[in-house]
Amino acid sequence: MWFRHRRGAAAAALGAVAVMLLPACSAEREESLVDADSLTIGVKDDQPGLGLDVNGELVGFDVDVANYIAAHLGIEDVELVGITSAEREEKLVSGEVDMVVATYSITPARKTEVTFGGPYYVAKQDILVRAEEDAVDGVRDLEGRSVCQGAGSNSAFRITDGLGIDVLELQEAETYSVCIERLSEGSVDAVSTDNLILAGFLAEDPDSFRFVNNPFTDEKYGVGLPHGDVAACEAVNKAVSEMYQDGTAVDLLEEWFGETDLEVVRSVPQFEGCG
Template sequence: MRINRPLRIAAGLAALAVVATACGGNEERSVSSSSEGGKLIVGIKYDQPGLGLRNPDGTFSGFDVEVAKYVAGQLGVSEENIEFKEAPSAQRETLIENGEVDYIVATYSITDARKEKVGFAGPYFVAGQSLLVADGNTDITGPDTLAGKKLCSVTGSTPAQKIAEEYPDVQLQPFDTYSACVESLRNGAIDAVTTDDIILAGYAAQYPGELKVVGEPFTTENYGIGLAKDDTDGRNQINDAIEEMVASGAWEEAFNETVGASGYQLPAEPVVDRY
């Protein structure tokens, strides 16, 4: 029997769809299935000293990295079987929704808007938004002193959104990364950088005598571990891992070995909220 051309095309397209599905496509990942397979892809920041930093030799260091590794270990995946992937602020939800990562540990504040798209375990840390300025700056002491100033934050971040909504007199200049903001601050192109205090402390420690954190934190940021929205099993497993990290003392040890060098004081231990 002769098959007409339209039917042959339709059959071919169907076959391609099957192949694409078999190859993964943009399917939502599952923490459980990935960990059972012995490998995990984890999103982190590459440019945040003390938190998530890609070192010149290609290794990774920081508190977020240590949290990511501890969680992986609790899931049965050894450090050498973790693939770290850069997760810029504006791309975090996309990386999760496209199935490019299993979970993200990248100073990722839990918000209602983000929970519409992704799931969260945690929090594993509680920070607060603050300001970074040149060491000799005496004009800027808090958000109420920013009117008319050039302030840098990162596109897609909660600090940038906070400033845009509540401090309209500020000249907000969003960049792709905080490291780019810091370089602009160092060369005098902007007056200040805003993000969470723990992030800024790392940059201040990187440039001692040149940069400083000023003012009291003016928000509360609950850092969560982002994963696929409907991955309930994965979220529960990661929450268990965070609780174990805190209870065992590994959380405090990781903090002291990473962020502690900046002079940032050890905060209260986080209490996991089963979102």
């Protein structure tokens, strides 16, 4: 389980004895990641600019945010592991990872299984098409076209179910990197997801794709935590506030997305609350 990393098993045992000696009205403090001495954090490993495996090293905005939060918690022993969109809840709930920082949009359904810190960034859904495609200027232009989304993502469903747009075909791929391959090959007409994700792929190959840059939703990127860990959520929110106040967030956004046309959000996001 996720609380396997608590500091000092011996100290914990002594603490349990001490609790037994306290008056009956005293309550034992619940397990929390703030008591951890190491963390396993799930991040993306196939999304340029956010989380990408480069010669065995994970790099990107989400990776840097994960490391910043861990440092704010005072935890130096941090293992970053690649995770797909479809695996995020499963690996967090099972305890395979302690935290998820992986373009993890906060939704009411996910809140039933996961406690979210943040958001640490509010992205907006947009569209990426091939460079020569000049007939798609907004989401309504996807009517009658094929759209790809990554497994475990809700992006394309916001177009079909949310906006009632009748796309020709909705393809689902294991990851968004596969969607981008299909877009490049011509087997799909568009990829629609968060603009940070699209901007990262565009920066890698600006001559092959065009960023529509006409957003139509807000996507609140949360830090996934074990359900009910309020103390960790509050600590994460403090870390995110500091990250914006000390200029780190803006510096990281500029580093990873500054060469694109993306208009990044520079202010501290409004937090969802930890209760």
